[in-house]
Amino acid sequence: xxxxxxxxxxxxxxxxxxxxxxxxxxxxxxxxxxxxxxxxxxxxxxxxxxxxxxxxxxxxxxxxxxxxxxxxxxxxxxxxxxxxxxxxxxxxxxxxxxxxxxxxxxxxxxxxxxxxxxxxxxxxxxxxxxxxxxxxxxxxxxxxxxxxxxxxxxxxxxxxxxxxxxxxxxxxxxxxxxxxxxxxxxxxxxxxxxxxxxxxxxxxxxxxxxxxxxxxxxxxxxxxxxxxxxxxxxxxxxxxxxxxxxxxxxxxxxxxxxxxxxxxxxxxxxxxxxxxxxxxxxxxxxxxxxxxxxxxxxxxxxxxxxxxxxxxxxxxxxxxxxxxxxxxxxxxxxxxxxxxxxxxxxxxxxxxxxxxxxxxxxxxxxxxxxxxxxxxxxxxxxxxxxxxxxxxxxxxxxxxxxxxxxxxxxxxxxxxxxxxxxxxxxxxxxxxxxxxxxxxxxxxxxxxxxxxxxxxxxxxxxxxxxxxxxxxxx
Amino acid sequence: xxxxxxxxxxxxxxxxxxxxxxxxxxxxxxxxxxxxxxxxxxxxxxxxxxxxxxxxxxxxxxxxxxxxxxxxxxxxxxxxxxxxxxxxxxxxxxxxxxxxxxxxxxxxxxxxxxxxxxxxxxxxxxxxxxxxxxxxxxxxxxxxxxxxxxxxxxxxxxxxxxxxxxxxxxxxxxxxxxxxxxxxxxxxxxxxxxxxxxxxxxxxxxxxxxxxxxxxxxxxxxxxxxxxxxxxxxxxxxxxxxxxxxxxxxxxxxxxxxxxxxxxxxxxxxxxxxxxxxxxxxxxxxxxxxxxxxxxxxxxxxxxxxxxxxxxxxxxxxxxxxxxxxxxxxxxxxxxxxxxxxxxxxxxxxxxxxxxxxxxxxxxxxxxxxxxxxxxxxxxxxxxxxxxxxxxxxxxxxxxxxxxxxxxxxxxxxxxxxxxxxxxxxxxxxxxxxxxxxxxxxxxxxxxxxxxxxxxxxxxxxxxxxxxxxxxxxxxxxxxxxxxxxxxxxxxxxxxxxx
Numbered sequence: 001x002x003x004x005x006x007x008x009x010x011x012x013x014x015x016x017x018x019x020x021x022x023x024x025x026x027x028x029x030x031x032x033x034x035x036x037x038x039x040x041x042x043x044x045x046x047x048x049x050x051x052x053x054x055x056x057x058x059x060x061x062x063x064x065x066x067x068x069x070x071x072x073x074x075x076x077x078x079x080x081x082x083x084x085x086x087x088x089x090x091x092x093x094x095x096x097x098x099x100x101x102x103x104x105x106x107x108x109x110x111x112x113x114x115x116x117x118x119x120x121x122x123x124x125x126x127x128x129x130x131x132x133x134x135x136x137x138x139x140x141x142x143x144x145x146x147x148x149x150x151x152x153x154x155x156x157x158x159x160x161x162x163x164x165x166x167x168x169x170x171x172x173x174x175x176x177x178x179x180x181x182x183x184x185x186x187x188x189x190x191x192x193x194x195x196x197x198x199x200x201x202x203x204x205x206x207x208x209x210x211x212x213x214x215x216x217x218x219x220x221x222x223x224x225x226x227x228x229x230x231x232x233x234x235x236x237x238x239x240x241x242x243x244x245x246x247x248x249x250x251x252x253x254x255x256x257x258x259x260x261x262x263x264x265x266x267x268x269x270x271x272x273x274x275x276x277x278x279x280x281x282x283x284x285x286x287x288x289x290x291x292x293x294x295x296x297x298x299x300x301x302x303x304x305x306x307x308x309x310x311x312x313x314x315x316x317x318x319x320x321x322x323x324x325x326x327x328x329x330x331x332x333x334x335x336x337x338x339x340x341x342x343x344x345x346x347x348x349x350x351x352x353x354x355x356x357x358x359x360x361x362x363x364x365x366x367x368x369x370x371x372x373x374x375x376x377x378x379x380x381x382x383x384x385x386x387x388x389x390x391x392x393x394x395x396x397x398x399x400x401x402x403x404x405x406x407x408x409x410x411x412x413x414x415x416x417x418x419x420x421x422x423x424x425x426x427x428x429x430x431x432x433x434x435x436x437x438x439x440x441x442x443x444x445x446x447x448x449x450x451x452x453x454x455x456x457x458x459x460x461x462x463x464x465x466x467x468x469x470x471x472x473x474x
Numbered sequence: 475x476x477x478x479x480x481x482x483x484x485x486x487x488x489x490x491x492x493x494x495x496x497x498x499x500x501x502x503x504x505x506x507x508x509x510x511x512x513x514x515x516x517x518x519x520x521x522x523x524x525x526x527x528x529x530x531x532x533x534x535x536x537x538x539x540x541x542x543x544x545x546x547x548x549x550x551x552x553x554x555x556x557x558x559x560x561x562x563x564x565x566x567x568x569x570x571x572x573x574x575x576x577x578x579x580x581x582x583x584x585x586x587x588x589x590x591x592x593x594x595x596x597x598x599x600x601x602x603x604x605x606x607x608x609x610x611x612x613x614x615x616x617x618x619x620x621x622x623x624x625x626x627x628x629x630x631x632x633x634x635x636x637x638x639x640x641x642x643x644x645x646x647x648x649x650x651x652x653x654x655x656x657x658x659x660x661x662x663x664x665x666x667x668x669x670x671x672x673x674x675x676x677x678x679x680x681x682x683x684x685x686x687x688x689x690x691x692x693x694x695x696x697x698x699x700x701x702x703x704x705x706x707x708x709x710x711x712x713x714x715x716x717x718x719x720x721x722x723x724x725x726x727x728x729x730x731x732x733x734x735x736x737x738x739x740x741x742x743x744x745x746x747x748x749x750x751x752x753x754x755x756x757x758x759x760x761x762x763x764x765x766x767x768x769x770x771x772x773x774x775x776x777x778x779x780x781x782x783x784x785x786x787x788x789x790x791x792x793x794x795x796x797x798x799x800x801x802x803x804x805x806x807x808x809x810x811x812x813x814x815x816x817x818x819x820x821x822x823x824x825x826x827x828x829x830x831x832x833x834x835x836x837x838x839x840x841x842x843x844x845x846x847x848x849x850x851x852x853x854x855x856x857x858x859x860x861x862x863x864x865x866x867x868x869x870x871x872x873x874x875x876x877x878x879x880x881x882x883x884x885x886x887x888x889x890x891x892x893x894x895x896x897x898x899x900x901x902x903x904x905x906x907x908x909x910x911x912x913x914x915x916x917x918x919x920x921x922x923x924x925x926x927x928x929x930x931x932x933x934x935x936x937x938x939x940x941x942x943x944x945x946x947x948x949x950x951x952x953x954x955x956x957x958x959x960x961x962x963x964x965x966x967x968x969x970x971x972x973x
Contacts (some may be wrong), residue, residue, distance in 0.1 A: 020545050056546040060553060079928035140793040180670045180790040182801055183780070184696030187932030190780030197777050197817055201932075202708060205695030207675035218692065288687045291673070291680035302672040304630050312672055328687065335814075440677030 033065070033307035048371030051262060056304045059314065063094075064104055071227075071270050073220040074278035075448070079157030080267035080414050081150045082126075082461040084091025089127035091132070091404070101136035111250055115257040120378040120399065124465070125260040125406035128240045130223045143179050143241040150237050150263030151185065152192060157459050158265045159193075164231060166193045170200045171222055175215040177409055178302075179239030180205040208300070209374055209437030212236035212264065212410035213446050217285045221266050229271030232312070237263040238409035238414045245311030258377055262415060275451065284447040286333050287362050289440060290325045296441035311438075321441055329389070329443040330364070337367045337433075337447055361389050364433065368447070371395075371426065374436030375402040384435075404462070410436070415461060419469075422462035426454040477597035497858070500830035546959030561759040563710050564655075564767035568755040570649035570906050571726075571957040573616035577750060580613040581606060581973055584746075589750065590624050591606030595737045607971045610870035610891060615749040615898035620730045627866075632679075633669050633730040640726050640752035641683060647953050648754040654720065656683040659880065660719035661712050662691040663705045665902055669728035670695040670826045690716075698789065698930030699866055701725065702902035703938050706757070707774040713759040720760070727901035734800030735852045745848065747869055751900025769924070769940040769951065773825050776820040779933045787809045789931035801931075808875050813936035815879060815927070819854075824938050826859045826923070855928065856880055859923065860939075863887065864908040866928035876927065892963050897955070902928070905957055911963070914956040916948040 012403060077416070090306055094116060098104055129149075130142045153175070157164060172195065174186040183191075186201035202218065204211055212234075219232040245252045269278075290296040299321040302312045335343065342362045349360040364371070370388070371443040375381050386394045401416040413434050420426050430450040437443055464470070478661040499506070510854055513628075519527065580800065585603060597760055618639075620632035641664070662685065664676040669760040674693035679685070681954035690712065697704055709721040729750055734741045758767070779785035824832060831854050839850040856863075863886045865876050873894065877887045889908040893900075897907050905926045929935050952957045956963075 008767060008814060016549065020549070024541055046931060052543060052546075056543075056550070060546075063553065063557075071764070092933055124881065126933065137797075139797070140791075140799050178674060180667075180696035182667060182696055182789060183744050183786060183932040184698075186697075187778070187780045187786060187934070191783065191786040195778070196782040197779060197781070198821070199778050200707065200776055201697075201778060201934075202692075202695055202704070202782075203696045204692060205670035206672050206693050207676075208672060208674070214692070221715045222711045224710040286688075287690060289677070289680055289689050289691055291677045292684040294681065297681040299672060300672070308629065308632050332688065384498070391808070411607075422646070440673040440680070 001153060021189065045334045048394045056333050057189055070188055071224050071311065072272065072397065073223050073281040074269055074271075074275060074281065074451075075216075075283040076267045076278050077158055078152045078264060078279075078414055078417070079161065079459060080347050080411065080418055081154045081261075081263040081461075083149075087126045087129070087132070087261070089125050089131065089225070090123040093127065093131065094257075096130045097136065101193050101246070103136075105248050108248045108253055110252075112253055113142060113255050115254055120402050121258065121260075121406045122403045126138075126262070128134050128239050128261050130244075138139070138179060138241045138244055140181075141244070143239050144149070144334050146239060146241050146261065147179065147185055147237060147297060150261065151265070154265035155189065155193065155233065155235060156264045156312055156373070158267050161457070161459075162267050164267060167195075168231050169195050169199060169233050170230040171201065171219060172199055172204075172235075173204065173215045174235045174237070175204040175207065175211040175217050175231065175410060176237045176239055177206060177208060177211060178243040179241075181338060182205075185235070185237070187232070193280065207410075208440060208442065209376055209409045210406075210438030211413070211435040212413055212445040213285075213374075213434060213436045213441075213444040214253075214287065214438070215410075216266065216268070216282075216446060217287065217444065220285060223268060223270040226270070228351060229273070229287070230269065232267060232268045235263070235265045236411040237262050239409065240319065243312070245309060247305045247307055247309035247311060249305040249313065250308075250312065251313040252305060252309075253349050254314050255312050258407045260406030260408050262405055262411045264411035264414035266414070276295050279455075280448040280450055282446060283431070283449050284336055284445075286329070286336070286445045287442065288329045289442050290321075290328065290331060291440045291442075293321075293441075296321045296325060298442055300439040319379050319383050320436055322380055323387050325441050325443050326384060326435070327444065330361075333445055335361055338362055338364070339366055342366050362389065364388055364389070365394060366430065368429075368433040369430040370431055370432040372420070372434040373394065373398045375399065375416070375435075376407060376437060380437065396470050399470070403471065405466065410438075412436075418457075418460050419462055419466075422453045422460050422466040423469075424454045426450050426452075428453055478958040491613040497828065498829040498850045500833055501828045503829070504793070507708060508628070531609075536612050538595060538832055549609040550691040561714055562757065562764075563698045563713055563756050563765055563771040565756070565769040565940065566756040566758055566763055566767045566770065567648065567649055567652045568753055568768075568905065568906055569644050569953070570910050571644045571647075571750075572953060572955045573750045577616035577619065579617045579622075579749075581971070587622075587624055587972060591626075591735075592737060598737045598739060601739050602742055603606075605743055605973050606872065607614075607973055609747060610748075610873070610894045610967055611747070611898050612895040612967075613963075614896055616751075618730050621733050624826055625735065625770055626730075628730050628733050630671065630731075631726055632707075632922075632935070634671065636730050637666070637669065637671075637675055637678065637680075637726070637728050640728070640750065641679060641724055641754070644724065644726075644752050644754035645683065645722075646680065648722070648756055650953075652756050654756060657686055657718055658717035659685055659689060659722050660716060661709060662689055662710055662719065662724075663693070663694065664724045664726075665694040665697065665705045666726050666728055667696055667698055667701060667901060668732045675724075689763070694876075696788030698932065698934065699727075699868060699899075699904070700928040700930030700934045701935040702753075702905055703774060703926065703928050703936035704776070704934075705717055705902075706771070706938055707776060708934070709757050710771060710774060713757065718760050721757045721963055723755045724752065725755075725759060725902040725906070727903070732801075734798060736794045736798030736800060737760055738794040738800065738802070740800075740802045740804070741794060743803050744801050747899040749905045751897050753903035753906035755906070760770075763802075767943050768946060769856070771937040772941055773822065773937070774939075775818055775822045775825070775937045777780070777814055777821065777935045778961055779810070779814045779817065779935070782933075785814065785933040789914050808871055811872060811929050811931050811935070812875060814929065815876065818927075822939070823854055825938055826925075827854050828858060829858075831855065831858060847909070854879070855936060857882065857886070860919070860925045861919075861922040862889070862912050862924040864905045864924060864926040866926075867891075867897075867899055867904040867908065868900060868929060870894065872929070888964050891967060892965070895967055896959065896963070900972075904928075910955055911960070913946050913965075914948045914954065914960040918942050918946045920945045 184203035676691040
């Protein structure tokens, strides 16, 4: 189908420019009977034409460069939802709920207790409301309430911190993995904040733990596609209430033990006038999808067990699949972000390795000052550390966020970002790599550049406990 | 009948001619201005004679510098023009899912199931019968196999099977029709309102067709019947950012988990109207596909009335007192739909109406608001702007309401009514069945403009405007949804079917 390279409009224009230039020269050479070399000498001797043509060349090239560069996308601010302390999920609360519900066998209880204790989660993570209700049946309205509570708290905070007028919001993207009611959660945001009728809403669902970064990437793409200044609000939430598993299949019980309540909202824009107020700028984004591989697709699968209870089965293959997908992902990411020295080193080792030994993994800490890794669980963090050859100090924020907030699914990267801010580690010009895995199996990376030093936010979820961290999580 | 033409008739005919003349004049004003100028120039040239012209040419003293400057100027202007234009988006082709005959639910089957399942509530059974009688659906609409059980078995496995059946059929058909290689897909968008499993439906498609690892996939959910146009809008935005790319959009609604099993009346209505269906579309911004692309996307206009509480609540998913989850439709759905449509029209009118209508609208607006004259508000005639209308086949009431509001003839809404009759309310994919109908009837000509309108929960009203890129021959065989039955259409749909 592609017999010759197909060019975009701009490239065609420039090709025609070059060809026109040379065809004119040729035309003159032919018709005035002089040779091309003589003509060039003539040209160089005629200063006006040369300088003029050079000036036009430079002008058109500058224009081309300016217009075809992607417009920078800025993260103005973000906020994380922190429930009240009476919603803390301790081991006692969890065990009490499990016993009260009377739906689990003794072995399942023991299994869940074991997972809880080994998980690396503290007793300060947050559980949804229905765990504390008398009636142990999750109802539809609980899921709606859970979503409303998280989203409204986070979005209120973002509007307060950025001071942007609600009527200026042009795009709303909401992602919620396991819950998509009608009307959508994005319509709920429009209704609550009385956004303008021209607002574009998108509601993503079922995209797993990487959906937070996917939503941010989507917002960036929409912002880049327009020349006008646009404002996008991205809300990232996961619904636990309706996704609690009441059966006895072990691979499905794990999600009960590690998923917790959390929500984050971020305000993004392509309006360069707000650059001073923005926290970070998006440099690169990369998504890879490994669903073509059957084992990767089935690694985390929502299905019914033998009794008909629905749950997400996390197979033992998940860690291997995560490692493999990550290796494939960094192969694509490395050339875009690594400094030349590392790239050269990697190429050299790849060429000289040969045979069975794998080439040395490039050191990503040379490309980024901070790594913000989605921490699905203890095993995932360890695997990531192993694949990327990261020291403990690099995976510390991931481990601490898992400890303090549990696995809040797609919003976890924002809680981790807040950890960096609370510790005061972000400096202007630092580069940060945010990475998350998702079911399917997807890996999504975002590369940010910090535009400000870590500010002291009043609503940082770590504010009251950062002095205790880092702790030994496991 | 009367031999003499009545004066009102003759004056209305004269008015028609005046209107036509005015429209022709304003829409072709540039031609009317240019022609005398060109004629003048031509006369002047002929008068001068060839020698004088050559002298004129030589006196311009074209040298290398001037030629280079003027050529650079032209190239510079062309660069600015092309860079400021957004990339054209083409719909290469699309494929609609045709459900198998075994899934058909004639009225008798539906009522029998309803009587058995709701035997403790004869009032609800009566209500469903009345809805079905007036629905405008035919006897060939289809429901997925899980719903054919008594009582229905909406398991996740059955939902996935339905999704696989619909989506893979539509995708296979699309890949066949377009000759597209699965590895050539750069963007994948799947929209399905009620069912969103983990991993997502887009991951399911990627897994089955072994798509590339750097594909950009999105799974939209919960966005109602207008999600198809939202996906098209999303594809358009993404194609602006990724040049030389292909985007596949899959619109479907999976009915299996959507079956309401309670007895609340307002929640039983979707059971009567929603049916199996799905469509897959291939969009591209590659210039070389322009030759074989069927349509070009001109505009997508989205209006969201969620800021108004009444509009937000008119389609709500909630639990009834017995714990069954269903979608509740409020009684003022039509009024809200009308309001949303009015907002949408206000935005789309300046983009699509011909210059004559806009000028008239402006004059009347000035007259009414500024000069305070007592003129009637001008309702634009959209039949001038579009040749075909695809109104989402949400239900008979929706189509009737829109036909009245937009002053459309029966032929304009025929595609919508016939799609509702043959396939039922297939939610976001119904617009594509309607487009398929128009093509199957051989009415689509090159240059025709199509207006697709869909409503969705929240409350949203979305429109898309397409322009037909080439003459489309009606398909005589193959997997098209209308191929085997188009000869029977249009049918006369009675106001009330006696059950």
